[in-house]
Amino acid sequence: MDLGVLRDQIDDIDKQIIRLFEERMDVAEQVARYKIGCGKPVYDPVRERSKIERAKDMATSSFNARGVETLFNQLMAISRVRQYELVAEAHQDNFGFEECNGDHVGAKVAFQGVEGAYGHQATLGYFGKDVECYHVKTFEDVMKEVHEGRADYGVLPVENSSTGIITDVYDLMHLYDNYIVGEYVVKVEHALLGLPGTEIDQIKTVYSHPQGLLQCSRFLDEKPEWEQVSLQNTAVSAQKVLVEQDRTQAAIASPAAAAIYSLSVLKEKISDNDNNSTRFIIIRHKKEYVKGADGISISFELANAHETGSLYHALGFIIYNSLNMTKIESRPIQGDKWRYRFFIDFDGNIGEAPVQDALRGMAQETINFKILGNYIQVE
The missing domain is CATH 3.40.190.10 (Periplasmic binding protein-like II)
Known part of the structure; x- marks a missing residue:
C-alpha cells in the first residue's frame, strides 16, 4: 500500500482520537463537579488501577497492553489535572500562607557559627549591618531558635556551587515547622589564615x-x-x-574572618572554583511570602515509590501547569530502607492559579507533602 494512503489513514484515526479525547474530558469535568458537590477526593487510585487492568485485557498483544497502560495512565493524569483546576476555582486558598510586606525592622536573627563566618556575612548582607543577630553552634540550633520563638529569623546554608547541597539542612527543613521566606547568595573566597x-x-x-x-x-x-x-x-x-x-x-x-580575629592572610583565593558561592535560606516560623515571591520549595514522599511512573506522575502537575522546575533532590528516609524524600524547587507565586493547581494535585497524590516556602529567588 502507498505510504501516502497509510498516512492519510493515521490522520483520520488521529482526528477520531482527538474527538473522543475531548468527549472524555467533558465527562471528566462533570465527574469533577459531582465530586466538588459531595466533597469526594479527585484521586481514586483503586478505581484507576482497576480500569487500567481492564483496558490492558482488551489489547491483542503484550506490547499493545503495555502501550494501553501508558496511554491510560496519561489520560487519567490529564483528567485529574483538569479536575484539580475546577476544584481550585471552587475553593481558592493560599495553603495557609499570608502575603506580607517583608519588613525586617527590629528582627532578631540567628545564624550558625561565629562572627566572621559565611553565615554571618549572609545575615548582614540580607538584613543589613545594623540587624540584631547572634550565633549558635549547629544548624539544628538555628532551627530550634526560630521554631521556639527566640529568633524571628534564621540563616542557613543549603547549597554550594562547587560541592552541592548541604544535606543536614534539607533533612532539618522536613523535621521542623519553619518556612523559607528568602534567600541570599554569598561569594565564597577561602583564604589560608595564620598568626601574623x-x-x-x-x-x-x-x-x-x-x-x-x-x-x-x-x-x-x-x-x-x-x-x-x-x-x-x-x-x-x-x-x-x-x-x-x-x-x-x-x-x-574568609578574609573577613582574618580581619575580625587579627590573623594574616598567608595565601588568598585557594578555592578550587573561582566562582565558588553558597546559597543561604532565610527561615521563619510563619507561613508568609512577599508580593514579588517567584520561587517555591516543596518536599514530599511517594505512596507507591516502586510503582512505574510514580515520580513522573507527581511531577506531571508542574509540567501540565506550564511551571518551570529548577531543582530536584532526594534524601533517604531514616528507618525506611530504600525510600526517599524529594525536594523540589520551581518558579511561581503561591497566589497564582497554576501554582495552586499544581500544589493541590501533588498534595493529594503524595504523602508527607510540605510547602517549604515561597520567596524571591536570587540569580
Whole structure:
C-alpha cells in the first residue's frame, strides 16, 4: 500500500482520537463537579488501577497492553489535572500562607557559627549591618531558635556551587515547622589564615569546616604533610588559631574572618572554583511570602515509590501547569530502607492559579507533602 494512503489513514484515526479525547474530558469535568458537590477526593487510585487492568485485557498483544497502560495512565493524569483546576476555582486558598510586606525592622536573627563566618556575612548582607543577630553552634540550633520563638529569623546554608547541597539542612527543613521566606547568595573566597608573621613552611595543621576543606582540596593536595582537621565552622577555625597562638596552625576561612580575629592572610583565593558561592535560606516560623515571591520549595514522599511512573506522575502537575522546575533532590528516609524524600524547587507565586493547581494535585497524590516556602529567588 502507498505510504501516502497509510498516512492519510493515521490522520483520520488521529482526528477520531482527538474527538473522543475531548468527549472524555467533558465527562471528566462533570465527574469533577459531582465530586466538588459531595466533597469526594479527585484521586481514586483503586478505581484507576482497576480500569487500567481492564483496558490492558482488551489489547491483542503484550506490547499493545503495555502501550494501553501508558496511554491510560496519561489520560487519567490529564483528567485529574483538569479536575484539580475546577476544584481550585471552587475553593481558592493560599495553603495557609499570608502575603506580607517583608519588613525586617527590629528582627532578631540567628545564624550558625561565629562572627566572621559565611553565615554571618549572609545575615548582614540580607538584613543589613545594623540587624540584631547572634550565633549558635549547629544548624539544628538555628532551627530550634526560630521554631521556639527566640529568633524571628534564621540563616542557613543549603547549597554550594562547587560541592552541592548541604544535606543536614534539607533533612532539618522536613523535621521542623519553619518556612523559607528568602534567600541570599554569598561569594565564597577561602583564604589560608595564620598568626601574623607566620610562614607557610611552618604550617603543620589546617582547620576548617568540612566543606571548606573539600572546596580547597586541590590546594591542600599540594601539602600532603599537613594534617586536616574539621571543625564546625570556618570562622571557629580562625578563632581557634588566634586563641591557641600556635604558628604551626592555620585556618581556611574568609578574609573577613582574618580581619575580625587579627590573623594574616598567608595565601588568598585557594578555592578550587573561582566562582565558588553558597546559597543561604532565610527561615521563619510563619507561613508568609512577599508580593514579588517567584520561587517555591516543596518536599514530599511517594505512596507507591516502586510503582512505574510514580515520580513522573507527581511531577506531571508542574509540567501540565506550564511551571518551570529548577531543582530536584532526594534524601533517604531514616528507618525506611530504600525510600526517599524529594525536594523540589520551581518558579511561581503561591497566589497564582497554576501554582495552586499544581500544589493541590501533588498534595493529594503524595504523602508527607510540605510547602517549604515561597520567596524571591536570587540569580
